[in-house]
Amino acid sequence: MDSKPETTAMDNSSNDSANDIKDMKKFERWRKSLQYITGLGMSDGERKEFRNQVDMEASGWQCQQCESWRDTLMKNSPNVRFMLDNLKKVGCAMTKEDFKCMPCDETRSGGFSPQDGILLCQNRFFSKSHQEDTMVHEMIHMYDNCRFKVDWSNCKHHACSEVRAASLSGDCKWTREVRRGFYTFTKQHQACVKRRAILSVKQNPACADEGCAERAVASVFESCFADTRPYDEIY
Incomplete structure (x- = not known):
């Protein structure tokens, strides 16, 4: 009959030491966090160093989560998979390295x-659903670029793609609008x-003149809002 090895006093001592070290690190982190919040007992240089350490840790965690969500959505999201399939059809197959x-x-x-x-802003996502909508939004831009050869310095071209991406990606669904503070029910989708x-086109240096983005979106809105390719309709 097999007998289990006995736990020696040395083993217990090693475990206790490891636990003590962990507890000391937790306490030290708590102490520094309290000093940072209150401003007491920490120099400006130490505050900056602690802030940089926190930012680096957060950035690493955010990147891991973003990449994990990206991989999961590429496998399991019907909307993301639909766009991947249609991008492949127009000669722009994508892999995870493209995100x-x-x-x-x-x-x-x-x-x-x-x-x-496609850039995914790892520190800006409040949920996996938000990242999913963002991925689809940017994939619609890629689809337009591949199929229609968009001239991104042309404000009307850019405006058309932004109208389509905002409309088809889920970026303007009601729950997202409520989160932004918009509660209108009549034609809320079109208004969003x-x-x-307009907000996106304004960021284009070629369309930065006063009123340029508004005019560009207004001139293409009706036709581009009605163009739901590669979807059959707005979901």
Whole structure:
């Protein structure tokens, strides 16, 4: 009959030491957090160092989550898979390497570049659903770029793609609008699409003149809002 090895006093001592070290690290982290919040007992240099450490830790965690969600959505999201299939059909097959998770400023949650692919703003997503909508939004830009050869320096071209992306991606669904503080029920979707498209076109240096983005979106809205390709309709 097999007998289990006895736990020695040395084993117990090693475990106790490891636990003590962990507890000391937790206490030290708590102490520094309290000093940072209160401003007591920490120099400006120490505050900056602690803030940088926290930011680095958060950035690493955010990147891991963004990449994990990206991989899961590419496998399991019907909307993402639909766009992947249709991008492949127009000669622009995508892999996970085409979606780059990086930190961004507060003005965006994603971006598209014909040269660099799709940017996913790892520090801007409040849920997996938000990241899913962002991925689809940017994939619609890629679809337009591949199929229609968009001239992104042309404000009307850019406006058309922004109208389509805002309308088809889920970016303007009612729950997202409520989160932004918009509660209108009559033609809320159209109002959101126009507003979001204008905000995006304004970031284009070629369309930065006063009123340029508004005029561009207004001139293409009716035809581009009605163009739901590759979808059969707006979902």
